[in-house]
Every structure is written in C-alpha cells, then in structure tokens.
Amino acid sequence: xxxxxxxxxxxxxxxxxxxxxxxxxxxxxxxxxxxxxxxxxxxxxxxxxxxxxxxxxxxxxxxxxxxxxxxxxxxxxxxxxxxxxxxxxxxxxxxxxxxxxxxxxxxxxxxxxxxxxxxxxxxxxxxxxxxxxxxxxxxxxxxxxxxxxxxxxxxxxxxxxxxxxxxxxxxxxxxxxxxxxxxxxxxxxxxxxxxxxxxxxxxxxxxxxxxxxxxxxxxxxxxxxxxxxxxxxxxxxxxxxxxxxxxxxxxxxxxxxxxxxxxxxxxxxxxxxxxxxxxxxxxxxxxxxxxxxxxxxxxxxxxxxxxxxxxxxxxxxxxxxxxxxxxxxxxxxxxxxxxxxxxxxxxxxxxxxxxxxxxxxxxxxxxxxxxxxxxxxxxxxxxxxxxxxxxxxxxxxxxxxxxxxxxxxxxxxxxxxxxxxxxxxxxxxxxxxxxxxxxxxxxxxxxxxxxxxxxxxxxxxxxxxxxxxxxxxxxxxxxxxxxxxxxxx
Amino acid sequence: xxxxxxxxxxxxxxxxxxxxxxxxxxxxxxxxxxxxxxxxxxxxxxxxxxxxxxxxxxxxxxxxxxxxxxxxxxxxxxxxxxxxxxxxxxxxxxxxxxxxxxxxxxxxxxxxxxxxxxxxxxxxxxxxxxxxxxxxxxxxxxxxxxxxxxxxxxxxxxxxxxxxxxxxxxxxxxxxxxxxxxxxxxxxxxxxxxxxxxxxxxxxxxxxxxxxxxxxxxxxxxxxxxxxxxxxxxxxxxxxxxxxxxxxxxxxxxxxxxxxxxxxxxxxxxxxxxxxxxxxxxxxxxxxxxxxxxxxxxxxxxxxxxxxxxxxxxxxxxxxxxxxxxxxxxxxxxxxxxxxxxxxxxx
Numbered sequence: 069x070x071x072x073x074x075x076x077x078x079x080x081x082x083x084x085x086x087x088x089x090x091x092x093x094x095x096x097x098x099x100x101x102x103x104x105x106x107x108x109x110x111x112x113x114x115x116x117x118x119x120x121x122x123x124x125x126x127x128x129x130x131x132x133x134x135x136x137x138x139x140x141x142x143x144x145x146x147x148x149x150x151x152x153x154x155x156x157x158x159x160x161x162x163x164x165x166x167x168x169x170x171x172x173x174x175x176x177x178x179x180x181x182x183x184x185x186x187x188x189x190x191x192x193x194x195x196x197x198x199x200x201x202x203x204x205x206x207x208x209x210x211x212x213x214x215x216x217x218x219x220x221x222x223x224x225x226x227x228x229x230x231x232x233x234x235x236x237x238x239x240x241x242x243x244x245x246x247x248x249x250x251x252x253x254x255x256x257x258x259x260x261x262x263x264x265x266x267x268x269x270x271x272x273x274x275x276x277x278x279x280x281x282x283x284x285x286x287x288x289x290x291x292x293x294x295x296x297x298x299x300x301x302x303x304x305x306x307x308x309x310x311x312x313x314x315x316x317x318x319x320x321x322x323x324x325x326x327x328x329x330x331x332x333x334x335x336x337x338x339x340x341x342x343x344x345x346x347x348x349x350x351x352x353x354x355x356x357x358x359x360x361x362x363x364x365x366x367x368x369x370x371x372x373x374x375x376x377x378x379x380x381x382x383x384x385x386x387x388x389x390x391x392x393x394x395x396x397x398x399x400x401x402x403x404x405x406x407x408x409x410x411x412x413x414x415x416x417x418x419x420x421x422x423x424x425x426x427x428x429x430x431x432x433x434x435x436x437x438x439x440x441x442x443x444x445x446x447x448x449x450x451x452x453x454x455x456x457x458x459x460x461x462x463x464x465x466x467x468x469x470x471x472x473x474x475x476x477x478x479x480x481x482x483x484x485x486x487x488x489x490x491x492x493x494x495x496x497x498x499x500x501x502x503x504x505x506x507x508x509x510x511x512x513x514x515x516x517x518x519x520x521x522x523x524x525x526x527x528x529x530x531x532x533x534x535x536x537x538x539x540x541x542x543x544x545x546x547x548x549x550x551x552x553x554x555x556x557x
Numbered sequence: 558x559x560x561x562x563x564x565x566x567x568x569x570x571x572x573x574x575x576x577x578x579x580x581x582x583x584x585x586x587x588x589x590x591x592x593x594x595x596x597x598x599x600x601x602x603x604x605x606x607x608x609x610x611x612x613x614x615x616x617x618x619x620x621x622x623x624x625x626x627x628x629x630x631x632x633x634x635x636x637x638x639x640x641x642x643x644x645x646x647x648x649x650x651x652x653x654x655x656x657x658x659x660x661x662x663x664x665x666x667x668x669x670x671x672x673x674x675x676x677x678x679x680x681x682x683x684x685x686x687x688x689x690x691x692x693x694x695x696x697x698x699x700x701x702x703x704x705x706x707x708x709x710x711x712x713x714x715x716x717x718x719x720x721x722x723x724x725x726x727x728x729x730x731x732x733x734x735x736x737x738x739x740x741x742x743x744x745x746x747x748x749x750x751x752x753x754x755x756x757x758x759x760x761x762x763x764x765x766x767x768x769x770x771x772x773x774x775x776x777x778x779x780x781x782x783x784x785x786x787x788x789x790x791x792x793x794x795x796x797x798x799x800x801x802x803x804x805x806x807x808x809x810x811x812x813x814x815x816x817x818x819x820x821x822x823x824x825x826x827x828x829x830x831x832x833x834x835x836x837x838x839x840x841x842x843x844x845x846x847x848x849x850x851x852x853x854x855x856x857x858x859x860x861x862x863x864x865x866x867x868x869x870x871x872x873x874x875x876x877x878x879x880x881x882x883x884x885x886x887x888x889x890x891x892x893x894x895x896x897x898x899x900x901x902x903x904x
Contacts, residue, residue: 187743188817211747232693239690245697246668261877267813267856268660268834269704271871272900273882274667277700281693298749321609327632327721367749369771426689428610458690459610498691506694513694517681524888525696528881541695 082107084169087126090149094127094171097139102177104128113172116157116164117219118505120421120475125152125166130174134254134290137173141288142258144171150537151256153284155196155227158219160422161503163230163283167537173288175226181205182291189296190249190266195226195289199233202294211296214241217499218407226289232281234499236332236406237363239457241297243499245280250293253279253286256530266293278525283501283540286529300365303331304375305399308387309356313337313452316358317432319385320456323362326381328374332363333457334406337436340413340451340464344405347412352405353389360387360456361406363399409453410464417449417466421478424506425489426460426498438488439463446481448474460498461489487512502540510540511547519544561600565711566680568595572892576899577707579618579646583653585862587706587899588870595711597648603627604714605688612671612688614716617648628719636663636720640796648712654704657796658754658765661746661816661831663720667703674714675702678890688716701885707896708904709889723753723767727777728788731762735820738762739833743817746832750776756795757829758802765792795830798862802828802837808864810838810847814856821850837861848872869902879903 081087091105104110105127114122126149131137144151150170157164166172178194181202185191186209191202199220203212216235217223223233229251232244241247250264263275270276279286310316316335323330336344336352336359345352352359362382364374379390393399405412413420427435436452443450449466463485467478486496486509496502496509510519522541526533542550568575574592584590601618608631615624621641628634638657639650651673656665672686675698686692686699702709733741738757742764745752751768764780765788766773777784785791794800803809812821816833825840834856838847841864851858857872874882879901886904889895898904 185817186747188815189747190815209747232697234691242664242668243691245700246664255877259877261875261881263878265813265855265857266815267851267854268831269654269656269665269813271857271859272874272878273705273709273885274654274701274703275878275881277667277697277703281697286696296747298747300749324609324611324721325631327724329720366751366769367772367775369775370751370769373769373771426691428607428612428688430607430610455691460689460691493687494689495687495692495694497694498689499693501693502695510694514684518683518685518695521677521683521685521698521889522695525698525885528884528888 081169082124082126086169090143090147090171091127093143093147094129094140097143098129098131098136102130102132102136104130113154113166113174116154116162117160118162118165118503121162121165121504123166123168125170125172128172128174130177132177137288137290138254138258138260140171140173141254141256144534145257145532148532148534150534152536153226153230153288155224155230156198156222158223159227159231159501159503160424161497161501161505163501163503163536163539165504175224178226184209186211186296188266190293191296192291192293193225194291195229196224199223199225199228206296207299210299212299213247213294214297215244215247218410225292225294229280229289229292230282230284231499231501234455234460236334236455239333240329240331245277247295248276248280248292249295251276251279251289252291254288254290256287256532256534260290281501283503284536285526285540286535300331302368302371303363303365303399304371305332305361305363305393305402306375306378306382307391307402308360308362308382309353309389310358310360310387311356313358313436314433315386316360317429317456319360319382319387320429322381322385323378326377328377330362330378330457331365332361334361335359335454335456336406336409337452339449340409340453343416343451344409344412347415348404348408350401350405356388361402406453413451413464413466418468418470420467421465421482422500423463423465423482423485424460424497424500425486425494426458427489427492427494429456429459431492435461435488435492439485442481442484446477448478448481450481455498458498459494483509504539507538507540507542508546508550510542511550516544516547519547562676562682562713565595565600565676569676569678569680569711569894572894574897575894577652577711577896579649580620580644582642582645583649586653588902589866589898591897597646597711600713601646608633610688611690611719612716613719614688614714615647616714617646617712619647621645621647621650632722633719634722635669635717637666637669638663638796639666640798642797647715651703651712651715652705652707658756658792658830661834662753667700669718670699670703670715671718672716673699673702673712675710676713677710678892678894682713686716690718706900708886708900710895725770725773726765726767726788727773728785728791729764729766729777729780729782730785731764731782732760733757733762734760735829739817739820739829742832745780746816750779752776754792755830755832763791802826802839806863807839808841808860809862810842810858811861812836812838812851812856812858814851814854818854818856821854844868871901874901
C-alpha cells in the first residue's frame with residue numbers, strides 16, 4: 069500500500085529517558101553493527117507486509133549468535149521492555165509490526181543451515197533461513213521442504229513457525245505444524261527449552277503445536293528441525309473453466325468425493341483471472357466466471373491415472389473448457405498467474421487489502437454472493453482467489469488510499485468478510501495470522517472464556533507479556549467494546 | 558434426564574480428582590489410575606460428517622468403531638490409524654494421541670485434529686480450532702489436547718480431518734536382517750515410493766504400499782519380495798496389538814527414536830515400525846538404563862503396558878519444560894481435577 073495508506077502510525081517518544089538507558093545497555097552486549105537506533109535505520113522496520121500499520125521501534129537488535137539473542141532477551145526482560153521478533157517481515161497481518169516503546173529483535177543474521185540428513189529426511193536450520201533455501205539446499209538429494217507460502221523466496225522458517233504458514237500444496241502435504249519436528253526456543257526470560265525431537269511423539273504436552281502459529285508471542289525460535297519430503301518426479305496441472313463459481317465449487321467437492329487429494333487445487337474468479345492474465349499472459353479463459361487449477365504430482369503412472377480421473381470429474385461437473393499442461397514450462401505458466409495474483413491485482417488498483425478467512429466449502433456460493441453484495445454496498449471492487457481444496461479464501465479488496473474515507477471503507481468491508489467467515493462456521497484467518505489486523509475479529513470468533521484461556525497459555529511462557537504484546541489475542545475488555553459497537557451498527 | 562454436559566460440569570465443580578474414561582480400553586496406559594470415574598460414553602454420537610470437506614465431528618463418547626464405519630461407507634479413513642484396543646471412544650483416542658502403522662508417512666493423530674471442544678477445571682466450555690483445514694486464529698490448543706491424557710480438561714467434542722481410502726493397497730514381505738532393513742526403509746522413504754507402513758520382526762521386513770493402482774504396481778516391481786495374502790489382519794494385529802509379539806504379561810516398552818538409529822542392543826525381543834522410529838521391546842528391564850539408551854540415540858522410552866509404574870512411565874522432562882507443563886496444567890485445571898498423575902507424577 070502507499071505511504072498515505074497509513075491508518076495507524078504510532079509516533080514514538082524517541083526522547084524518552086528510558087530509551088537512552090536501554091540503548092546504553094544493549095550497546096554493552098551487542099557489537100556496534102548489531103544495534104540500530106538512528107531514525108533512518110529504524111525506518112525499514114516500522115512495518116511488515118501489512119503496511120497500513122506502522123510504528124517506529126525504540127531500537128532494532130540484529131544479534132549474530134545465540135548468546136547475543138539471550139542477552140537481549142534478558143535486558144528487555146529485566147527492564148520490562150516489550151519485544152517483537154522479526155524474520156523477513158513478509159507477514160501480512162502485522163505480526164512483526166513494532167510495538168510502542170519496544171525493541172525489534174531481527175533474526176536476519178541467523179541464516180545457516182546447520183545440518184542436512186538426507187537419510188533421516190531432516191534438516192536443522194537457523195530461524196533466518198529462507199523457506200526456499202531449504203528446498204534448494206536439499207534438492208541434490210531429491211528432497212524438498214513441502215510448505216510453500218507465496219512469499220517463499222523471501223520469508224524465513226522462523227516466520228513460518230510463528231505464522232504456521234501454508235501454501236498452495238498444503239491440502240496434500242500439510243502446514244508448517246505438520247512439517248516441523250523440533251524447535252529450540254528461547255523464552256522471554258532468556259531460558260532455553262527444546263520442544264519436540266527427531267523421534268516421534270515426544271512425551272508431555274504437544275508444545276510444538278502451541279509454538280507453531282503463536283505469532284511470536286510465546287518464545288523466540290533459535291533453531292528448527294524440519295521434515296524433508298521426496299520430490300515427486302512429475303507433476304501436471306489441469307486447468308478448467310466454469311460458467312459459475314458454484315459449478316466450480318461443486319467440481320472441487322466432486323474431485324474429493326472421487327477419492328483424490330490433489331497436490332494443489334486453486335480457484336480464481338473472473339476479476340482475478342482478468343488481472344493476472346493481463347500480467348502474465350498464461351492463456352486463461354477470460355470469459356469464464358471461475359478458473360480452477362488442479363494439480364497432480366507423483367510418479368508418471370500415478371499422475372497419468374489421477375489426471376484422467378480429475379479430467380473426467382471436471383467435465384462431468386460442467387467444466388466448459390479443460391487444458392492439461394503438456395510440459396513443465398506449461399505447468400509453470402498455468403501456475404504463474406495464480407502465484408502472481410496479489411501483485412497482478414496490485415497493478416489494477418492503487419491499493420488493496422488481502423483477506424484470509426477459511427470457510428467450509430459448501431458455503432462457498434453463499435459467501436461469494438454476499439461478498440459481491442458487500443462490494444456494491446461499500447463501492448469497492450473485490451477479486452477472489454481461493455485455495456479451494458482447503459476452503460481458504462483470499463478476497464482482495466481494491467481501494468485508493470488517497471481518496472478520503474476509502475481506507476476506512478476497505479477495512480470495514482474486510483471486517484464484514486471475516487465475520488461472514490465465522491458465521492458460516494469458518495475462521496477469520498487460515499494462514500496469514502491475526503496479528504494486529506484481525507485482532508478485533510477475534511472477539512467474533514472466540515468467547516471471553518476462550519480468550520482468557522489464550523492469555524493463560526501465553527502466561528505459561530511469558531508471564532510479563534513482553535513478547536509481541538497486543539497482537540493475536542485481544543483483551544476481553546476490548547472485545548466488550550467491539551461487540552457493543554458491532555451490535556449498534 | 559439431565560444433560561450429560563451439565564452432569565459433567567457438576568462433577569467437575571466438586572473439585573475432587575476425576576478419572577476421565579470412555580471405553581476403558583487404555584486403562585493400562587499412562588501413570589497409575591486415580592480419582593473417581595467420569596464415564597464419557599453418555600455423551601456420544603456423530604454430530605456432522607462432510608465427506609467432501611474431509612471432516613468428521615463427534616462427541617467424545619462416540620465409539621471409534623462407529624466413526625470408522627461411518628467413514629468406510631464413503632470410502633474414507635482416519636489415516637493415522639489410531640488403535641481401538643477394544644472399545645475405545647473418540648475422546649480417549651484423542652486424549653491418548655496414539656497412532657497406528659501408517660503414522661510415519663500419514664502423520665500422527667494430532668496432525669488430524671482440527672478442533673476440540675473442552676470443559677476446563679472451572680466447568681467452562683471452550684472451543685478451539687474448528688471444522689476447517691486451515692485455521693491460525695488463536696493458539697493451537699486443540700492439538701495441545703491431543704496426547705495430554707485428559708490432564709488439561711474433559712474433551713466434549715472433536716473434529717478430525719479424514720482422507721480417502723487409497724485405491725490400491727498391497728503388502729509385501731522380504732527376508733532381511735535388522736540393520737539392512739533399517740537402511741532400506743529409510744532409503745525408500747526418501748524416494749517417491751508409495752510406502753505407507755512397514756514392520757520388521759525376526760528377520761522379516763513387511764512393507765505396505767498404498768496409493769494409485771499404477772503407483773503401487775510400479776513399486777511392487779521395484780521392491781520385489783512376496784505378496785502377503787492376509788495383509789489386513791497383519792496390519793490390524795499391529796495397530797490393535799493383538800499380534801503374537803504383544804500377547805502375554807511381560808512388560809511392553811515403546812522406544813521412539815530417530816528412524817536412522819542403528820539396531821540397538823536391547824535385552825528382549827524387538828519389533829520395529831514406522832521406518833525405524835518406533836521400536837517395541839518385551840521384557841523386564843532397568844528403566845533408567847533404557848531411558849539412557851533411548852536418550853543417547855536422540856529419542857525416548859516409555860513403559861507402554863504392564864511393568865512397574867512407580868517411577869513414572871514416560872521419559873522425564875527437563876526442568877524448564879516441566880515448568881511450562883505445570884503452568885499450563887494450572888491454567889486449565891487449577892484444582893487438579895483431571896486425571897492426576899496419569900501423564901507425569903508431578904501433574
């Protein structure tokens with residue numbers, strides 16, 4: 069989004085006497101190039117991928133080794149200074165947005181792959197290793213790291229753990245929580261714990277499940293051991309076009325009913341298709357109401373069998389045109405559009421906001437109809453990109469932040485979509501996280517008791533609530549206010 | 558008639574230790590039993606099953622057998638193959654968090670948990686997760702509950718992800734010594750072979766291949782060996798521990814290890830599953846010794862069935878981890894009502 073889009077820009081009191089004391093103490097434990105405090109150096113850290121929210125941190129620490137990380141934690145813990153951990157800053161929900169009078173702890177320098185065991189199919193990596201770097205490093209062994217968020221060339225494993233990142237292949241291969249087996253974690257007080265192991269079913273509570281997706285609020289990832297998956301020798305994608313999104317949704321259900329879990333199953337509506345075709349020229353059917361991409365991977369025999377079954381099912385479900393990729397280049401071309409959907413939409417609008425609700429797929433037509441109505445109501449266009457296999461919907465709300473009131477309208481439109489997702493039995497966020505963006509909608513999805521349980525979980529790891537405070541889980545009293553406003557609307 | 562959930566709440570609010578129990582099929586498992594029985598079977602029934610959404614939701618007291626037969630009508634399965642050990646209920650299956658033969662490739666029971674409705678020590682009904690595949694709103698408490706042995710709360714309802722039955726399913730057997738078998742299964746697991754389960758015992762490696770017809774046929778060609786006719790019974794014998802290896806009163810130890818751990822010198826008969834990651838041992842052994850052997854290999858041992866439970870059945874936690882466990886237990890169960898001592902003596 070544009071600079072002008074900034075709707076919340078918390079100004080920091082950089083002259084605060086506490087800040088000077090903090091900087092002096094951090095300077096004592098970090099090498100000079102590992103501590104940023106000048107305005108112009110702090111600026112790049114004022115937001116993450118959710119650029120509408122900004123806040124200049126008091127300092128950015130860029131430690132180079134574990135000892136320095138623990139020292140920063142101990143200083144902040146002792147001074148009760150809040151801390152936000154940051155990977156590549158590609159998050160879309162503000163998980164890495166700095167907090168008022170807080171420090172940003174960047175793990176960008178932790179870029180080493182510590183160990184690759186191709187036989188055990190495990191890699192042990194530092195948190196700042198980029199998602200795709202793992203797959204690249206293990207490719208010679210015929211292996212890869214399965215979760216593939218769209219930001220995979222930039223985003224880091226530490227951030228993936230924080231957000232429980234998914235990707236277009238997660239229906240078949242799982243999310244981060246299914247692919248990380250062990251974490252070395254620093255708690256806010258500087259203690260280090262190891263959770264999970266390279267052996268299955270570690271005794272005790274499944275703290276891995278808690279850590280993964282905890283949005284940096286429970287601990288700091290120092291190391292992660294991830295599962296490696298054998299790379300399927302072949303993959304083919306079937307592209308189908310439909311006259312209605314309802315037919316396309318039914319086709320998805322029919323594929324699954326036929327006993328197939330496609331490696332990827334993605335849908336785009338007309339507006340999204342037009343935007344990406346203009347951008348990547350993949351040869352999409354511009355007259356279709358919805359385009360479906362269904363991928364099969366595996367051995368050549370397996371793929372041939374699955375593609376034949378899927379094609380038959382898609383035809384029977386009313387697909388008016390089917391194209392099957394005949395080469396790897398063509399397969400990548402079909403995917404290029406889907407993968408570039410966000411930037412493609414970014415080209416046809418000054419600003420956009422990406423929503424992330426997940427819904428039971430049977431409610432797809434209702435939800436899309438309602439989104440179309442809301443689009444009229446708010447006078448804002450909305451393109452829909454859909455991880456159809458797992459029900460994860462990404463409506464892209466288009467607006468122009470320079471037009472007074474449009475940003476606020478876009479935010480209100482987005483909130484309506486999230487509430488709609490909850491109404492049909494879904495969730496406000498499938499893979500982008502709550503962060504600061506959706507923290508109010510948590511009040512819609514969870515009861516006061518449930519939110520209190522979340523706060524208790526946090527307190528078990530971070531009793532002073534210094535790690536990423538104010539994110540992901542709202543205070544119950546804020547919810548009472550939000551629910552009141554909601555009912556008044 | 559009183560609503561079962563209200564009756565549960567009344568019991569919980571008495572703040573006396575309770576032993577949460579479904580079919581009692583896993584009474585043998587975990588630490589010593591204590592507390593008065595709270596029988597969850599009065600709260601049973603499938604609430605929703607959406608084959609095309611790959612989700613089933615049921616009350617905790619629903620028999621696992623009922624869930625499996627509902628899924629079978631639509632050619633779907635719980636791919637993690639949790640054991641029933643007789644009359645298991647869904648609540649017990651999730652609380653124990655045990656998985657069967659396909660675990661190494663299909664994932665564990667917790668991987669399939671999408672949502673849990675829980676009653677905590679204050680009698681509050683709490684919903685975590687949901688019925689959708691992807692959900693990152695709030696901490697993943699529903700997966701935390703899997704394997705917690707009922708120590709964090711009373712499970713009321715669970716939603717699980719289900720998967721299609723593989724169209725083809727073939728079992729092969731090859732004669733192979735332990736070291737060669739471990740080497741081979743780890744090597745194959747790194748290749749695109751539809752190897753979904755395996756077992757080694759007494760010089761015989763048994764392999765289960767499942768997936769598309771074409772893929773299974775190609776893999777059979779590649780791997781060789783002989784087809785096992787009574788395949789379903791073989792894998793069920795492992796899953797339900799009715800196979801000869803598991804019969805009798807000798808203590809049964811479970812070793813969880815990195816799959817590549819070489820053969821260990823263990824004082825008793827051994828059966829290996831999960832590509833080498835799960836090794837069963839029969840016999841009376843020195844618990845401290847076994848914990849040390851497992852820990853040295855990067856894994857852990859637990860006393861699964863029988864034997865002397867007085868020293869705890871699971872490998873002890875580091876002090877730092879135990880501290881987090883204590884705080885979590887305290888927050889969900891402040892009055893120590895739920896299954897005291899079942900997971901660790903300290904909880």
